[in-house]
Amino acid sequence: MRAIRKEGRMRPQRLDTTLAFKAINLAPTLSGTDKRVICAILDHYNRETGQCDPSLTTIAELLGIHRRTVIRAIDRIVQLGFFRRIRHGGHFHRNFYVPNWARFRALEAQWKDQKQQHRERIRGVNLSPFQGRESHLAGDSSATQSSSNNISRKTCNLSLANREHDQTSSLSNITRQRPQSLSRPVHVENASSRQAALNAAQRRWDNAILKRFAGHPIYSDIVGAIDQSLSDAATQSEMDKPGSGFWYVMEKLVEREVVPRTHLKSSTPGDT
Known part of the structure; x- marks a missing residue:
């Protein structure tokens, strides 16, 4: 005990x-x-x-x-x-x-080491990499100013103040000389929106053909005769003027003697 x-x-x-x-x-x-x-x-x-x-x-x-x-x-x-x-x-x-x-x-010592390592890891991460401007007081050593605009003639010599003034003036001139187009909003068409519009246009004239000739014996001939170039041209026509894609395809197929012109007489733009 x-x-x-x-x-x-x-x-x-x-x-x-x-x-x-x-x-x-x-x-x-x-x-x-x-x-x-x-x-x-x-x-x-x-x-x-x-x-x-x-x-x-x-x-x-x-x-x-x-x-x-x-x-x-x-x-x-x-x-x-x-x-x-x-x-x-x-x-x-x-x-x-x-x-x-x-x-x-x-x-407790381990905790202090972890804190120190954390400080060293984040040290300088959120700090600006640029140094402040140095100025010289009469009879004193160099000092660092907190702001680039805080240039006082009382805390720096005349030549330094003049250099800063010249640099500021040059920067202002460069800013004024920038092309006006840079300050205007520039519309850039989104590639995905462009493709979506093309797809919608193609569906419109394609649905119009389906609505006009579905169940007709000639429908399979029409589908087989529409190649990629004709499809792209019809889609562009539909983009330029909604409803014209159908008629563009029909006119081309009539020229190719795939569709008799008599089949178009009963078709009107309202049918599409």
Whole structure:
């Protein structure tokens, strides 16, 4: 028992208790219940005597959980090296817990390393790569101005101010000399919308032929006689004037003697 108390009286370093609570909350291997149990045990630690032996029943009642849950949590905590558990067989056969302060300090140091690595990884990502302008105060060393437009003749020599003025004037002249067409909105036809319009035009004259000759013996001859060039020309005609694609195909097929002209006499634009 004396050896146990001697081991428990190995006092923590300054702020070890605070760092321990921080490390517990940051530990990725601990569940929510594990963290509550380990905090309850650590809260019973006596810095003067090193005594830390809360009973399982006390921890369970304080946390409002089952005693078996406390036992399972303590088993995990001891296995992960946060405490040493010593069964001393004393009052009510309670366990004696020795905090592993080195383990807590290591977790806190690991967290600080992660923060530092994160800073180094994002350092400069959101910063401008351009340096500020240097100006020289009389009797002083070079300084960096926060704004490129903040050129004061009181903080830089006359030649520098004149150079800045010339550069600003040149930039203004370049801006004024830009072609006006660049400032006007330019309509660029979308390739997909153009294709959609062509497809719609082709469907219109194709449906018109189907409506006029569906079920007619000559329909198969018409379909077979429409080659790619005729189809493209009819589609373009339909694009230029809706309803004309049908008549363009019919006139060409009449010229090719595929369709007798008499078959067109009963057809009117309204039929399409």
